[in-house]
Every structure is written in C-alpha cells, then in structure tokens.
Amino acid sequence: MAAAITSSGEEGNEKIDPALAVWLARLEAKIDRILIFFEVPDADGFSPYFARSVVLSGSGMRFARKGEEAELQGHVLIEFELPGKPPHTVRCIGHTLGAEREVDQTDLEGESVAVEFEAIRESDRDAIVQHTLDVQRVELRKKRSSA
Structure with a gap:
C-alpha cells in the first residue's frame, strides 16, 4: 500500500x-x-x-547566455510558454550541446547555448513545430507586402 x-x-x-x-x-x-x-x-x-530571445525548432533551442549566469552543462530542465489562446506550456528535459559566440544573423547576442530536446511529449513537439511554421508564415507575408 x-x-x-x-x-x-x-x-x-x-x-x-x-x-x-x-x-x-x-x-x-x-x-x-x-x-x-x-x-x-x-x-x-x-x-x-x-525572459529571453530564443531560436526554436522541434528538435531543440538556442539562446543567449548572460555573462553572470553559470555555464550550462549536461541535462537541463526547460520550461517555456508558446503564445496562443490558451498559451501552451512546454516542459521538457534537454541536453546542452555546447556554447559558441554568435556570428550569424539571429537576434541573439554574445555567447549562445544550444540545447537538444531529449524528454519531450509529442504533443509539445507538435505545438513547437506548429508555432515555428506560424511565425515563418507571418514573416513571409511581411516580406511579400513590403516588396
């Protein structure tokens, strides 16, 4: 019992x-x-x-590490909220892939940390993929209307 x-x-x-x-x-x-x-x-x-800007995909995320934060290594618990009505809260476990200095065209500044999702519900992964497709669709429409 x-x-x-x-x-x-x-x-x-x-x-x-x-x-x-x-x-x-x-x-x-x-x-x-x-x-x-x-x-x-x-x-x-x-x-x-x-709050921070992230580069998000169905397989993981990348985000800027602030200078005062400890270096992330190994497994990390991740919790974030996707916008919507109602918002979708994602909780998962990820594995850090390392840190690097940003040199590309993302909104991240300084050193960024890449995390690969390991333990994530399929419904959460599907919501992330749907969100990224929605964001890309909006960005493409903005580019077309401004051209």
Missing part, C-alpha cells in the same frame, strides 16, 4: 484528491508567471525564470 501525502507534505492517513493536486499545481504555475511578469523575486531574492 502506498503512503498518502498530507497537505503538510508528510506521510499520513489524510489523502489529497488528485484533481485538487493538479489544480493547485496549475494555480502555482500561474502565480509564478504573474510574479515573473512583474519581476518579483522569490523568497531568496532570485527569479527562477527570465
């Missing part, structure tokens, strides 16, 4: 409804996003998330 977890996080006889646990987790994630939007740090004074 599996032990139940009480609301205080300790093992006990009091069970938490699984639907309530899911609802509370979603509520906590929404509160985190609001705090991030208003740039409110956590209790330790650190913000767990930060």
Whole structure:
C-alpha cells in the first residue's frame, strides 16, 4: 500500500484528491508567471525564470547566455510558454550541446547555448513545430507586402 501525502507534505492517513493536486499545481504555475511578469523575486531574492530571445525548432533551442549566469552543462530542465489562446506550456528535459559566440544573423547576442530536446511529449513537439511554421508564415507575408 502506498503512503498518502498530507497537505503538510508528510506521510499520513489524510489523502489529497488528485484533481485538487493538479489544480493547485496549475494555480502555482500561474502565480509564478504573474510574479515573473512583474519581476518579483522569490523568497531568496532570485527569479527562477527570465525572459529571453530564443531560436526554436522541434528538435531543440538556442539562446543567449548572460555573462553572470553559470555555464550550462549536461541535462537541463526547460520550461517555456508558446503564445496562443490558451498559451501552451512546454516542459521538457534537454541536453546542452555546447556554447559558441554568435556570428550569424539571429537576434541573439554574445555567447549562445544550444540545447537538444531529449524528454519531450509529442504533443509539445507538435505545438513547437506548429508555432515555428506560424511565425515563418507571418514573416513571409511581411516580406511579400513590403516588396
């Protein structure tokens, strides 16, 4: 028999409804996003998330590493939100492929880190691919209308 977890996080006889646990987790994630939007740090004074430009594909992403951040190595937990109604939150595990100085025509500046998605749901990968196609379609329409 599996032990139940009480609301205080300790093992006990009091069970938490699984639907309530899911609802509370979603509520906590929404509160985190609001705090991030208003740039409110956590209790330790650190913000767990930060906004940045990324180059995104169905297989991975590349983003600029800020000078003060620690070097990323190995596996990383990635969480980001794709725009939409409702927004699609992607959570996955990726493996860093290394860092390099930016020399191409992307919006990234300085040193960038490439991450390959390893543990990602197919629905999340499909949403990423659909989002990148939508962005490319909009960019092509802008180029055609300005030409």
